[in-house]
Amino acid sequence: MMWTLTTGKDWASLREQFNWVRDMEDVPQDPVHHAEGNVAVHTRMVLEALQQLEGYKQLPAQEQEVLWAAALLHDVEKRSTTVHEADGSITSRGHSKKGALTARQILYTQIPAPFFLREQVVQLVRYHGMPIWAIERSDPTRMIIETSELVNTRLLSLLARADALGRNCSDQSELLYRIDLFEALCQEQDCWGQPRGFQTPHARFHYFYKEDSAPGFVPFDDFGATVVMLCGLPGAGKDTYVQQHYKNWPVINLDEIRRKHKIAPTDKSGNGTIVQLAKAQAREYLRRKQHFVWNATNITRQMRAQLVELFVTYKAYVKMVYVEVPYARLHAQNKDREAVVPKHVVDKLVSKLEVPAVWEGHEVVFVAG
Structure with missing residues (x-):
């Protein structure tokens, strides 16, 4: 239809x-x-x-x-x-x-x-x-x-x-x-009515990540850990996706860290602490070249770019996964979460949502239900 x-x-x-x-x-x-x-x-x-x-x-x-x-x-x-x-x-x-x-x-x-x-x-x-x-x-x-x-x-x-x-x-x-x-x-530039072709996903990522890169340059794939970076609104089903696809991988989950330290989602200064604790754990995995999942909302490009900068500093392969469900289902699933996010907070996040561009990671996957 x-x-x-x-x-x-x-x-x-x-x-x-x-x-x-x-x-x-x-x-x-x-x-x-x-x-x-x-x-x-x-x-x-x-x-x-x-x-x-x-x-x-x-x-x-x-x-x-x-x-x-x-x-x-x-x-x-x-x-x-x-x-x-x-x-x-x-x-x-x-x-x-x-x-x-x-x-x-x-x-x-x-x-x-x-x-x-x-x-x-x-x-x-x-x-x-x-x-x-x-x-x-x-x-x-x-x-x-x-x-x-x-x-x-x-x-x-x-x-x-x-x-x-x-x-x-x-x-x-x-x-x-x-x-x-x-x-x-x-x-x-061969991008009339279509995306410009790149020889490899890494070549595309490198072109947009490095300002002085040429579109035809093909970098050598020399990766350490793979980081699966979840993006999506509260209640979209990110935890379910991790359980279905990365059950045996270590997961850095900002909600779990927040609950462990009893910091409310609305506490801005506390959220800064949560992110720093999460990044410290990420650096340990990255140094060991251990694959892991970073599970957080990551709804703005600026927020994602800061994390990607950290990951690629350690030569990580960044797989970005954006998860979305219809609006009514989003609120229904949010109500069923262990830590419910207030409806007005979710709606404020909706108004700020920036869906990832395909070049923000080495690989970007869209899971839209």
Whole structure:
């Protein structure tokens, strides 16, 4: 069965169904770049422009729906990031990143979408402006290769083109030219509509982990211990996954350490102590080249990166496993845990959730029930 965000796609229906659509009407935009008006006017124009693009018409129905949903949500967080600057201009810095988190929250908790479709919508929202700005980056090739690992660049280009066409501005032709350059660079780097290929998983990890690495470089596989790093919200089933697949491996479980030392999950200073104790145990395993499991939520990229840095310092092979279950089941399983996390705390974690990228570890596995 095909997933749809909604069957009522006329603007009146959208406005009635979703408060975040209604919010768009109260969000102004800078007239230099958006003379058409507020975010609601712009979003309607983007949707209309998208559906007129030949590339969109040629897509399978499910990909059309994914792209349409991303277009509707692409500026959802201008409502929280729009600022009137001292010089009279209007800006909304950070709206793409925050909008991606909101899109994930909506499509997980309110309008459930299959995991991989949801993440395509999320990443389209996150990177919708990238095709226009990529050529201004210090290393546009690296940015494009990285983006291709997260989202279909062909769909991203269509969204960016609709975004440029769905506005009134004096530099529209320049925006479209920049998108043409983005497409050409994607094709040149073999990541047009697909991730760029790497010869080995280690080569991919090395490229993204080492800033000065070339995409064609293949490092020698000289690994010590294997670290299985669990990621997922409380109640997602991480403990069950460990029991099913790594029953005989030593496990560093932050919840168990917390219970042992009687430190509440809400105790921030205490949590720091827990992490340090866990890292000390990890270093012992790493020095002995002993395989082990690191079992914690690890829901943000920053949190995961700090741990990966520790593990690879000891030449560990990092296998990252992201575990997810539907939202209702998440709360049901959380209630059955020995240490129940309050519902409002779980929901706050949902709002911060960043699903791992495939290049964050030597191997990244998604277990989405």
